[in-house]
Amino acid sequence: MGVLSDVKVLADWLGKLFGWWKVRQNPIRAQAQRVLDVFAAHGVARTQISRLLPAQFAIPVKDFASADKLSEHLTPAFLDWVAEYFALNRSWLDGLSVDPHQTINCYKHPADFAAWLAERRTGEPFQFRLFVLKPSAKPIGPNCNENIVIVLEECIAYLDDQSVCRYFIFDGNGPLNHYPVIRSLMGLCVVADRTRCLVKGSVLKQKICTAIEDGQLLIPLGLSKARNSWEPDGMFFQSPANDLPWQKQLRADIAEDLNGVPCAVIGDES
Incomplete structure (x- = not known):
């Protein structure tokens, strides 16, 4: 009798395990979980999600409690909204092997970043922050072989005193001992400084930088x-009289890169 009882318990346990596994093989449930993970990653609690939704998506708060419940509300329109709201690639939400974040393509062309910002500025203070990620706080220089990853943060909403932001990644990430990478980065910093976009350096482990860059x-x-933090645009706060030869050349190259960009686009230099 004891053996039969043990067999029944084992069979019940295996049945539940199979049911759990089967549920998690459901691609719709996986997509719903991905949506919940996106909100959580951007600092939005499940109890707050409904406060951000347009009226057309009348999803009850209780149905954000689990991926199983949310999966019943997934529609192309809702998924399109989530992707647009957080600047995500729609195919990533569908589970395809693409990078999650949209890319700002302006490597070697900082003027294109100026135009990108001009199209999106709302006049709100601190709308954008430019982050430069690398493994240490060592200053930028032609002898630095660290890789950088450049990302942009845009504040899009507030939940009480809490800001909700979305993120973009730049092309042109790479080693700082490659002069075009430094030139492109510092051009972005100049554009950011002139448009009152905060610039911040963040120190992250190399494996985290790589994971972000690889999506x-x-x-x-x-x-x-x-x-830790560091100042990517530190050289622009020193007198040009104190520039090293490579810094003098860098200033000249950036001036050339931004030559002809209207002041209305990059802001007042003063």
Whole structure:
């Protein structure tokens, strides 16, 4: 009798395990879980999600409690809204192997970043922050072989005193001992400074920088692991008279890169 009882318990346990496994093989449930993970990564609690939704998505608060419940409300329109709201690639939400974040393509062309910002500025203070990620706080220089990852944060809403942001990643990430990478980065910093976009350096472990660049880690989750900070645009706060030869050349190259960009686009230099 005891053996039969043990067999029944084991059979029940295996049945529940199979049911659990089967549920998690459901791609719709996986997509719903991905949506919940996106909100959590961007600092939005499940109890707050409904406060951000447009009226057309009347999803009860209780149905954000689990992926199983949320999966019943997934529609193309809702998923399109989530992707647009957080600047995500829609195919990533569908579970395809693409990078989650949208890319700002302006490597070697900082003027394109100026135009990108001009199209999106709302006049709100601190709408944008430019982050430069690397493994240490060592200053930028042609002898630095560290890789950088450049990302942009945009504040899009407030929940009481809590800001809700979305993130973009830049092309042109790479080693700082490659002069075009430094030139492009510092051009972005100049544009950011002139448009009152805050510039901040964050120190992250190399594996975290790599995970962000490879699309394996959402940017806000990576930023939350920052260990220290540094100043990517520090050289612009020193007198040009104190510039090293490479810094003098860099200033001249950036001036050339931004030559002809209207003041209305990059802001007042003063």
